[in-house]
Amino acid sequence: MxxxxxxxxxxxxxxxxxxxxxxxxxxxxxxxxxxxxxxxxxxxxxxxxxxxxxxxxxxxxxxxxxxxxxxxxxxxxxxxxxxxxxxxxxxxxxxxxxxxxxxxxxxxxxxxxxxxxxxxxRPLRPGLPGIEAPGVHGVQTMDDGRSLLETLEETESARTRRRAVVVGAGYIGVEMAEALVRRGYRVTVLDRAEEPMTTLDPDMGRLVREAMAGMGIETVTEAAVTAVRTGEDGRVRAVATEDAEYEADLVVLGLGVxxxxxxxxxxxxxxxxxxxxxxxxxxxxxxxxxxxxxxxxxxxxxxxxxxxxxxxxxxxxxxxxxxxxxxxGGGYATFPGVVGTAVSKVCDLEIARTGLLESQARAAGLRFVTVTIESTSRAGYYPGAAPMRVKMLAEHRTGRLLGVQIVGREGAGKRVDVAAVALSASMTVEQMTFLDLGYAPPFSPLWDPVLVAARKATAAVRRAGAH
Amino acid sequence: MxxxxxxxxxxxxxxxxxxxxxxxxxxxxxxxxxxxxxxxxxxxxxxxxxxxxxxxxxxxxxxxxxxxxxxxxxxxxxxxxxxxxxxxxxxxxxxxxxxxxxxxxxxxxxxxxxxxxxxxxRPLRPGLPGIEAPGVHGVQTMDDGRSLLETLEETESARTRRRAVVVGAGYIGVEMAEALVRRGYRVTVLDRAEEPMTTLDPDMGRLVREAMAGMGIETVTEAAVTAVRTGEDGRVRAVATEDAEYEADLVVLGLGVxxxxxxxxxxxxxxxxxxxxxxxxxxxxxxxxxxxxxxxxxxxxxxxxxxxxxxxxxxxxxxxxxxxxxxxGGGYATFPGVVGTAVSKVCDLEIARTGLLESQARAAGLRFVTVTIESTSRAGYYPGAAPMRVKMLAEHRTGRLLGVQIVGREGAGKRVDVAAVALSASMTVEQMTFLDLGYAPPFSPLWDPVLVAARKATAAVRRAGAH
The missing domain is CATH 3.50.50.60 (FAD/NAD(P)-binding domain)
Structure with a gap:
């Protein structure tokens, strides 16, 4: 043997x-x-x-x-x-x-x-003064989570002002902002970029910022953090950027990995x-x-x-x-690759994307058209119909779908899956227009928002193709 | 000119x-x-x-x-x-x-x-005795709706027992059952078939019957309606089947069109x-x-x-x-066809299907495997994670996806869209296994339920292919 x-x-x-x-x-x-x-x-x-x-x-x-x-x-x-x-x-x-x-x-x-x-x-942890101070937390591992919870309990029992600064407005950052708001913190999110959620194009990221403002979360963009300030006890006291200082009993780092x-x-x-x-x-x-x-x-x-x-x-x-x-194990399997799908939420705001952003499409050498539409998650007359915005990128001439971004409320996020499958199948936006998606008033308008975007993108490809 | x-x-x-x-x-x-x-x-x-x-x-x-x-x-x-x-x-x-x-x-x-x-x-309206009696309603047109609402108001103001019989347990039938339950009626749904929702296979239709029972809606299957009985005032009083009689102040016909x-x-x-x-x-x-x-x-x-x-x-x-x-209008467009997607709900139960049922696949001359899996709408540990069942049909040998049926709670129904796109793209269940669908704990388990079904179907196709 x-x-x-x-x-x-x-x-x-x-x-x-x-x-x-x-x-x-x-x-x-x-x-x-x-x-x-x-x-x-x-x-x-x-x-x-x-x-x-x-x-x-x-x-x-x-x-x-x-x-x-x-x-x-x-x-x-x-x-x-x-x-x-x-x-x-x-x-x-x-x-x-x-x-x-x-x-x-x-x-x-x-x-x-x-x-x-x-x-x-490993999480990015910039080499800033004070970054290792007690009260500054990553949220990557179970130990990080446990340590953050301990800090939360201390801070809460100390009945201080309870202010938190989240550095980085990506998925983890906005999810942590929600978590801290739910815990009763006043939360400020700092990000270097023009808008939060750089996994979206800035025009879609702006919607996230506005919605977060409505939830009481302040987002400061184009903010370059320069230092973490500590108090006499050595604990974090504030986060300094080039322009300002933000008080903080707690700092969470969500700068990506x-x-x-x-x-x-x-x-x-x-x-x-x-x-x-x-x-x-x-x-x-x-x-x-x-x-x-x-x-x-x-x-x-x-x-x-x-x-x-x-x-x-x-x-x-x-x-x-x-x-x-x-x-x-002796079998056979391959991983075909990804199309870049991601979905997240902050309170009741759902945020989703798949495929390429404008910047990514350009970097890949692609020429494209973009369209943005407004629709609702359910038939307009059905209770709970919530607005959503869908942005779609399609390749010039071929009309191949290149990407979709969605920002909306309940029922918005997982709609990105339709585009994810269409990307895997290299569908054109014209082919998508007549996809047989589930329709009933509690689930969708007569034309699903993704189809509305595809229809508009088809027209944009035609117009652009004429030039 | x-x-x-x-x-x-x-x-x-x-x-x-x-x-x-x-x-x-x-x-x-x-x-x-x-x-x-x-x-x-x-x-x-x-x-x-x-x-x-x-x-x-x-x-x-x-x-x-x-x-x-x-x-x-x-x-x-x-x-x-x-x-x-x-x-x-x-x-x-x-x-x-x-x-x-x-x-x-x-x-x-x-x-x-x-x-x-x-x-x-036009709605099917069987030529039964009493079918034209006041209190028997279709729900096809605006006039039908208005007429039914008038009957509801009369019945409600008369403070009678308020019992309703819905004939036909398809989409319209179950949606009307929900509507009448919400209006305070005791509702019985009668259908000829083995299980309600014949747009699903019977094993999935059974889940709908059980869930409806939990909502207080009685479903009587294998029930052939023979007559509508009227009272002395000429109004509907009951619905008779070959085996029994069901009291009714109101009858709604949902027998398809x-x-x-x-x-x-x-x-x-x-x-x-x-x-x-x-x-x-x-x-x-x-x-x-x-x-x-x-x-x-x-x-x-x-x-x-x-x-x-x-x-x-x-x-x-x-x-x-x-x-x-x-x-x-002088342009050019074609309608490529459908894949048979439908989604519906009765109270909080979501019911969806796309592609072919077992009976339809057989009638089309196809040989296939079927798998059924249980999963949840969100990560198991996330609040509100609700169970859902997904049934998948795949063609023998080729592994081409043939159909999907889903019964679950919130977040279940529109998942069928992933399968609808995959059907349009003639994907195999193996290709589906690694689709890049949106994942985050509030939206999906690590493997989306549709992917879990695809993985199991891939294994079933392989096993069947060995014979």
Whole structure:
């Protein structure tokens, strides 16, 4: 009987543990030994859920954990927590591992037949004075969430003014702004850009800013943070920008993330512009037979632009893991790429996008038309019909759909999925015009808002084509 | 200067008036005279909204009217209400018209350059004893709605037991059941079929029956109505089936509709199996140069089965009108066909389908696999995450998606749109598995329920393919 092969996974969250679990489903322990190494103390948790835990929508941290370490172990995965990998040796097919109990030193070599890199991303943390002060929090990991909740409790029990500053008005930033408003904080969101939500074009981001103002959230744009000011107790007291100072009992950083690929870089593995690992469609690191990578540490193929992009999102990470686990387990799977779909909410405002923004389309060398329409989530006469704005980009001449952005209330966000599928199918906006979408007064106007946009975009492509 | 051409439209609702309006946008009155003939007194109203008007969600009848007769006239459409067409003469390019003021007689001939048949559908009304008694109502037209509301007011003021029987458990039937429950009636729904909602497979229809029971709506299936019983006052008193009798102060008929194509039949125009007019992709009646047809009186191409089907739905009617008006107006448009999407709700239960049912797939000669999965509308840990069931059909060997049915609560119904687009694009269930759908905890689990179904269907196709 052949000895078991060994699969080593670095990173115990979505991508890594999905890969491990899927491989375990396909191969028995006698065929494949699976070792998963996790630096922290948690596995398979929903990082995307942390803002809702902080906001009180989710009451127990455990609810965010899909699979505990014990559950993984029971399924035959040798999971090692508080275990750091300090070096990759791709040619020697081994990694150097520093266990929690090992003390210092460089760690011990661990050989592998298959290596899975699922090292995730690290939050951007600018090197500003005061940025490490107590009261300044990231919201990337379970430990971040727990630490922020502790600060919230302290601040609340101290009955201070309870002001919070959120630095960065992306998804995490606006979700955290909502969470803190719900906790009774006065919240100011600072962002460098012209409008919040730079995952939208500025004309759509403006709607988000206006809606946030209506919720009592102040958004200061074109604000470059220069320092975090601390009080005599050493705790955060304010956030300074080039122009002003904003009082804060609490600062949350939501500045986005970068791929965590330091080890991969040192080992000479191929990285893209963002620093994310480059893989083939089977999620194998390019040029490497037995090294796989997935989740927030890789770049993925953007099907609309044809370029590789870094998109940190749990749903992609999970799919990557599924593909990797299937392939290591002896099956066959590929990850076809993404179209850049994202959906979020701040209070009852729903924000969604898929495909390319104007700036991204230009950067990809595309010429395009844009249209924006106003419609409602339900038939206009039906109770609860809420306004929504849909912006659509279509390629010049061909009329191929390039992107959709939606800002609206209940029922707006998930409408972006229609465009996401149309992008995957390379549909033209004219083909979209007559899509057979679900219609009934409680669900949609007679023409679904996405179809209204497609119809208008079709006309714009025709007009532009005449020139 | 050339004389204006004349466009005659028969039917003043969605398809007819969309055609008229779109042609008017493209041609000035001096180029194209547009005469629209409507038998009743209303134009461009939402028949789909009538249940919500009856239920009280929509308070004013006017809210259901998108464009009034006056508005159409102001836009240069010669709209004639209470005007019936009694004969078509396709070879003579003329129709015989009986105006409201004309008294009896066969009417006067009116010539046309373009004729648009938008005669709609008529509700099925079985020839049962008592079916014409006061208290028995259809819900097809504005007059039906008004008449039903009058009966409701009488019944309510009379403070009788307030029991209602709905005959037919399709979309209209279940929507009316909800409307009547909201009005405080005890409601019994009778249907011939094994389960309600025969637009779903019986295993999914069962979920609807169970949910309706939970809302206090009794559904009696396999019930063949034999008579409507009347009291001494001549009004409805009960509905009799082969097995039982159900007391009723009010009876609503929701038995579906048939294309209203008597005139077209007499004139020898081509009709399909359902009695609906057959058109080409430009919505021109097959074999006729200058006769167009759209809306509830036509059959449409079902893109999944390749067969013509009759589907009465305002959203299709509107699109047909748009295509017809564009073509008559000198532009170019085609209606590509439908995939059979429908969405509805009864109280907070959402019901959706697209593509083919098992029975339809079999009738189309297709071999297929089916899978059913349970998931939730949001991340499981997020408040308001509601269960939903998704059933998926995929073609044997090719894995092409054939149909999806969804029954769930808030956020379930419109998810069917993803499958509708995938059907239009002839996607396989494997291609669907990695679709980049919007993910965030308030909007979806990590794997959207549609993707979970696609993943399971992919596995089922593979297993079946091995045999």
């Amino acid at each position: 052949a000895t078991a092969q060994r699969m080593v996974v670095i990173g115990g969250n979505a991508a890594g543990m999905s890969a491990a679990s899927q491989a375990r489903r396909l191969k028995r322990p006698g065929e494949l030994e699976i070792i998963a190494l996790e630096r922290g103390g948690y596995t398979s948790y929903s990082a995307c859920g942390i803002p809702y835990w902080v906001g009180g929508d989710v009451t127990a941290a455990d609810d965010l954990i899909a699979w505990t370490p014990e559950e993984h172990r029971e399924r035959g995965i040798d999971l090692r927590l508080h275990t750091e990998v300090t070096e990759l040796d791709p040619d020697g097919c081994r990694v150097r591992v520093l266990g929690g109990g090992d003390g210092g030193g460089p760690g011990k070599w661990l050989g592998y037949d298959h290596l899975v890199l699922a090292t995730g991303a 970068r791929p965590e690929t330091g080890l991969a870089r040192e080992a000479g593995l191929p990285l893209g512009e963002s620093g994310g690992l480059l893989t083939d469609l089977a999620m194998r690191v390019r040029g490497r037979e037995n090294i796989w990578a997935g989740g927030d540490c890789v770049e993925v193929l953007d099907l609309v632009s044809g370029l590789d992009r870094h998109i940190a999102l749990g749903t992609h990470a999970n799919k990557h893991g599924q593909v990797i686990g299937t392939n290591i | 050339a004389t204006a051409q004349r466009m005659v439209v028969i039917g003043g609702n969605a398809a007819g008036m969309s055609a008229a309006s779109q042609a008017r946008r493209l041609k000035r009155p001096g180029e194209l005279e547009i005469i629209a003939l409507e038998r009743g007194g209303y134009t461009s109203y939402s028949a789909c909204g009538i249940p919500y008007w009856v239920g009280g969600d929509v308070t004013a009848a006017d809210d259901l009217i998108a464009w009034t007769p006056e508005e159409h006239r102001e836009r240069g459409i010669d709209l004639r209400l209470h005007t019936e067409v009694t004969e078509l003469d396709p070879d003579g390019c003329r129709v015989r018209v009986l105006g409201g003021g004309d008294g009896g007689g066969p009417g006067k001939w009116l010539g046309y350059d373009h004729l648009v048949l938008a005669t709609g559908a 048939r294309p209203e194509t008597g005139l077209a039949r007499e004139a020898g125009l081509p009709l399909g199996e359902s009695g609906g007019l057959l058109t080409d992709l430009a919505m021109r009646v097959r074999g006729r140069e200058n006769i167009w047809a759209g809306g509830d009186c036509v059959e449409v191409l079902d893109l999944v089965s390749g067969l013509d089907r009759h589907i009465a739905l305002g959203t299709h009617a509107n699109k047909h009108g748009q295509v017809i008006g564009t073509n008559i």
